[in-house]
Amino acid sequence: MIEVDLHLHTTYSDGTLTPKNLVSLCASKGLKVIAVSDHDSTEGIKEANQAAEEFPGMKVIPAIELSTDIPGSEVHILGYFVDYLESGFQSMLSEFREGREDRAKGMVRRLDELGIVLSWERVEELADGGSIGRPHIAKAMVEAGYVKYPRDAFDRYIGRNGPAYVGRIKLEPRQAVQILLQNGALPVIAHPTYVSSKSGPDNISELRPVLAELKESGLVGMEVYYGDYSPSQVSDLANLANEFNLIACGGSDYHASGNPDEPEPGTVGPPIESYEALLDLKGEDI
């Protein structure tokens, strides 16, 4: 029985469920602890907290997901128990969101040069005032009939090595860890096999130096029970988390994205002990 999902998105970034609908869905799947972890935004947390009041026993962890780059790949860092009222933190998030807007405009321009004509107004409308991201562009491409599913847009055009990809504001993983620690949040590395395009035991060797550096910077956990990771990936990552003394976290990373076979809340997540370990740490540090 899955009771914990520490990675979920809402309409305040590139998810398509409102916080209220997301919380209801999670409650209906039997989840007891969820983290609302939008990209560069904490705007959905209040609404999620309010919605959770209708489900006694349901806890919402205020969270965030920050994107960073390493040569040839990207690393996402989740922050748990984020102090979303802190103004310095919020102005940093605003800056990141503005950077996303410029970047999205750049990708729409590149697509245009490739003959994929999208209306910027429509992309903005799909983002609906939230933190804009590539999934909004992908959705506009689906609507306009250029691709069947959002993920096809990534595979062919806006994935990291795609012809319409535009990079983001430069941020290193360890800087994201520092930003979160300064805020009082607990930094956890998301979907670590993203570090390499290949999954499986091979890329674990590439992960080690990243984990060593981030652990030194104050990383407290890594995602192990994630999305559609296979049982062997999960067991390799669990060993690695153990080796680096990192809390084994995870979740569905649900976006209600419209892609086939998207892992749903309630199908994947860490044991309740991982949540308790995060709570313990939060108690000690703050």
Ligand code: AMP
């Ligand atoms: P961005 O924040 O604009 O860089 O977009 C990253 C987001 O795009 C991720 O959080 C996922 O929601 C989504 N994404 C990344 N890669 C893919 C893919 N191959 N197929 C579908 N969605 C993806």
Ligand code: ZN
């Ligand atoms: Zn996303």
Ligand code: FE
């Ligand atoms: Fe991510």
Ligand code: FE
């Ligand atoms: Fe995510």
